[in-house]
Amino acid sequence: MENNKKRQLERRLLSFAVPVISSLFVQQLYGVIDMVIIGKYLGAEELAAVGNATSVVMLFIVISGGIELAVEIIISRYIGNQETKNLAEASVSILSFGFLIGVLVAALGLLNTAGMFRVIHLPAELMAFAETYAKIYILGIPFIYLFDISRAMLISLGEANKSFQLMLASSILNLALNLFFIAVLHLGVAGSALATVLAQALCMLFSLKALHKKMKTNPHYTLRPSFKPRHLNEMAAIALPVIFQQFVVTFSSVIVQALVNPFGNEVIIGFVAITKVMMISRIVIVGLAQTLTIFSAQLISGKRFEDLQTAYGFLVKTALLYALLTGAIFKMAPAALANIFFDADSHALAFSFFRAYLDSYLFIQLLSVFKFMNESILRSALKMKEYLICNVGDLAVKLLSTYALIAPYSTAAFWIGELAARCFVLAASFYYMRQLKNGWREELAC
Known part of the structure; x- marks a missing residue:
């Protein structure tokens, strides 16, 4: 009986994880293919401008990522209780x-975009392209926030497949609109930004519809927002540390790049390539x-600590097996991987x-399994101070050691x-x- 319960939980974990991982892959490929279209149909200057614009825009999108994670934890805890x-x-x-936050962030972005491009020393010949792309993208931020948050809610409600389908549909629609606006209508970088915003805005409507359908069976559900302090405080308690952590990660990447650059173009090329490989393999x-x-x-909300231990053990073993498999591939085919870039x-x-x-990445990846899994438990238990110490400490040790x-x-x-x-984390x-x-x-003993 106990073994059957354990196998059922493991099957649930796998069936849930597959669409989540698929969504992450689609998100990564989304940006790569997007850049390929711009480079192929527009040119090097436009590609460089959009690359710079994207780095600035991501500073505003990172807030959505914090809210998204907070939503997943809050909704999951309510379900557990x-x-x-x-x-x-x-x-x-x-x-x-x-x-509302999306509207505020969009207004802030529109007012400061030009100044931010000057701070990062964007060449004058790229300024017009970058500003056009960034401003159109930033106008769509409120809809992008709604899309991300509603998908996070669907995932927490057990609809990970639906979230993946929406993400995949958004990516396909974005690529189709990109080709149409750039290759057919010749709208340039404005067409690329418009394609991204329209794709996410349209799929946002379907995401909200799916969420409404899922929630309307709840007798307390109403379309009228209440803005109760409890809900907003819970969201802020989780979202703000995550947003801070993501900003720190972005900033540390800039510092590492600054340490790499003095070694010259060859090392820069190798570093960019290995960074992409690590990012994709970590998904x-x-x-x-x-x-x-x-x-x-x-499980924590329901005090089901034995099930939590089962889930942790199963997912850690699965991740370690994956890390060993990717490590073997990396060892056998380093030239093939490098030739991609x-x-x-x-x-x-x-x-x-x-x-x-x-x-060295095999050892880094094996240790990263425990880093990500342990940090997941800390987040779910709302131990945000400890979570931040692990994350910021990891980045500090990395920068100082390097x-x-x-x-x-x-x-x-x-x-x-x-x-x-x-090793530190x-x-x-x-x-x-x-x-x-x-x-x-102690809680169970009481």
């Missing part, structure tokens, strides 16, 4: 509040961790850096610094996990 009234009230209130582990976040929020034969120094980093090791170890300092950071996160478990034992 069977708080149907709070679930109904929070869903509409958070959507309305998210839209499965991030998706499994996101699954754990949602499930553990429900640059010619390994023509750029020997770039490939040397790429390969050295790739060889900087200190550059003189004696040259370019090897970059992967050594990342490995040192993972492993120790810190397991320490906090042990504290959590002790607290749960």
Whole structure:
């Protein structure tokens, strides 16, 4: 009987994780293919301008990511506690509040876009392209926020497949509109931005419709937002640390890039390539961790700590197996991976850096499994201070180690610094996990 229950939970976890991981893959491919179309049909200047515009726009989109994660945890906890009234009230209130924040952020973005481009020293010849793209994109931020938040709610309500279908539909529609606006109507970068905004706005309507259909069976559900302080405080308590963490991550990436640049173009090429490989290969582990976040929020609220231990063990084993598999692929085919981004034969120094980093990445990836999984539990248990200590500590150790090791170890300092950071977060996160478990034992004993 116990084994059947365990297998059922594991099947639920896998069936939930697959669409979540698929959505993350679609999101990554979305941006890559988008850039290919701009480069193919418009040219290098437009591609450079849109690349710079996107980096600025993402500073405003990051707020949506924080709200999205907060929504997943809050809704999951309400489900775990069977708080149907709070679930109904929070869903509409958070959507309305998210839209209002989106309007405010869009206004802020429109007023400051030109100034931000000057701060990052955008060349004058790219300014017009970048401003056009950014302003159209920023105008669509309120709708993008609603799309992200409503999909997060659907995921928490057990509709991960529906969320993936909406994300896939949005990506396909965006690509189709991109081709139509750029290749047929010749709207240039404005067409690319318009395609992205229209695709997400249209799919937002379907997302809200699916959410309404899911929620209308709740007897407390109404379309009137209540803006109760409890719901907004809960959202802020989770969203603000996550938003801060994501800003820190973005800022640290800029610092690392600044440390890489003095080594010259060859190392820069290798670094850009390995960064892309790591980002894509990490998607499965991030998706499994996101699954754990949602499930553990429900299990912790329901005090189902044995099920939580089962879920954690199963997802960790799955992620470790995946890490070993990708590590084997990386070991067997480093040149094939490098050739996706640059010619390994023509750029020997770039490939040397790429390969050295790739060889170390198996160990980094294995440690990252525990980093992401442990941080998922901390988020779900609303231990946001501990979560931030792990995250910011990880970044601080990485930056300080890399900087200190550059003189004696040259370019090897970059992967050594990342490995040192993972060792730190492993120790810190397991320490906090042990504290959590002790607290749960005392709670059950009472």
